[in-house]
Amino acid sequence: MKWTTEQMDMYLQAKEYVDTAVIPLVPVEWGKDPKGVVSMGEFTAILVDELERQFKGRVFQMMPFTYLKSEDDDQRVQRLKDWDLHLFENGFKHIVYVTSDGDWKKHEGSLTDMLIWIPSLSLESMDDKYVKQIIDQQMKQILPLITNKWQEDPRDRS
Secondary structure (H helix, E strand, O other): OOHHHHHHHHHHHHHHOHHHHHHHHEOOOOOHHHHHHHHHHHHHHEEEEEEEHOEOOOEEEEOOOOEOOOOHHHHHHHHHHHHHHHHHHHOEEEEEEOOHHHHHHHHHOOOOEEEEEOOOOOOOOOHHHHHHHHHHHHHHHHHHHHHHHOOOOOOOOO
16 A cells, blocks of 8 residues: 555555555755666665555555755654654554665664665666566565564564
8 A cells, every 4th residue: 555545545444454664765865966866766666666566455655754865864763763653653563664775774773673775776778678677586585574574573662
């Protein structure tokens, strides 16, 4: 399910089955390398869309958590933790963060839930068929990570 009013109606009817929020982590940078940063966001969006499609009825695709690349790391991590806590307090047992921004790897240990980092590829000049193959390959690696997470007990957040 996705962050739309139509999908929210479906979520509200079936929320006892939807225990996982997927949050795309998308940077914003207009100065240094805006095209590269946009590429990261596009790649992350494609991955998250495919995750939602694969696990429809079990995951809720949240709107992207956006941040300035220049934002203070501690503030950024705290904002994300605030999102995480809010979702947990409102029924989600698992949170999966998905990003192509390698900066998040240095904060993985301080995050409450699972971070999936996939280096972005520039998809702008690729044939759609090739893009699908790349995404399918990534899904073969990501899907078992999430299903294994579901088999674990949710983290104790008290």
